Amino acid sequence: MVRTPCCKPELGLKKGAWTPEEDQKLISYLNNHGEGGWRTLPEKAGLKRCGKSCRLRWANYLRPDIKRGEFTEDEELSIISLHALHGNKWSDIARGLPGRTDNEIKNYWNTHIKKRLIKKGVDPVTHKSLISETSKSENLPEILNNQNIIQTIITINE
CATH class of the missing domain: 1.10.10.60 (Homeodomain-like)
Known part of the structure; x- marks a missing residue:
């Protein structure tokens, strides 16, 4: 067929x-x-x-329910967490961010968040630390629990 x-x-x-x-x-x-x-x-x-x-x-x-404008810090953290769970399944990630489209999230990930994670020593694919041998076993939830790293990821605006 x-x-x-x-x-x-x-x-x-x-x-x-x-x-x-x-x-x-x-x-x-x-x-x-x-x-x-x-x-x-x-x-x-x-x-x-x-x-x-x-x-x-x-x-x-x-669509009337589309949210426009800059992503908030909470949205960025949600994207990172959801990406760790779902990978590049943008429609699944978008379900966790009401009003944001999968396309908008994908573009934001590729142009902003991914680069920030790399710069901070976090592999954007595996969400494991790239910084040192002792921290390579850390996964994203452990990294996200460290407020210093979260704050650093958020405050870098390049």
């Missing part, structure tokens, strides 16, 4: 930046009909977009 493609290239679907008018059409349609049926949604909503594009636009930018 083969899944039908989400869109046909010969339909001349629009790519690139979304316009405010397209955003409004998508919001209006979803407010009236709810989420789901992403493959047929563009045609029903009067959009010349792929269903996947509509789903991602809604999930990452237009």
Whole structure:
């Protein structure tokens, strides 16, 4: 059994930046009909977009419960702890941070947190210390219990 493609290239679907008018059409349609049926949604909503594009636009930018702005210290610590539990399963991590999208968390991890952990001597993959032989057996929960390291990770803003 083969899944039908989400869109046909010969339909001349629009790519690139979304316009405010397209955003409004998508919001209006979803407010009236709810989420789901992403493959047929563009045609029903009067959009010349792929269903996947509509789903991602809604999930990452237009959903009303999305939290915007800087990550708090508590959110950063949650991301580190949840990453130690789930690895790079961003949707699982996002469930622990209401209002944040998996894409936003992944980008924040890769551009900020991962680099800070490395700089502080913590392996971002295994969450074990890289600092010395005696501390290599420490895992992330033990490291996070050390308030000095937590404070250092948080206060480095590079």
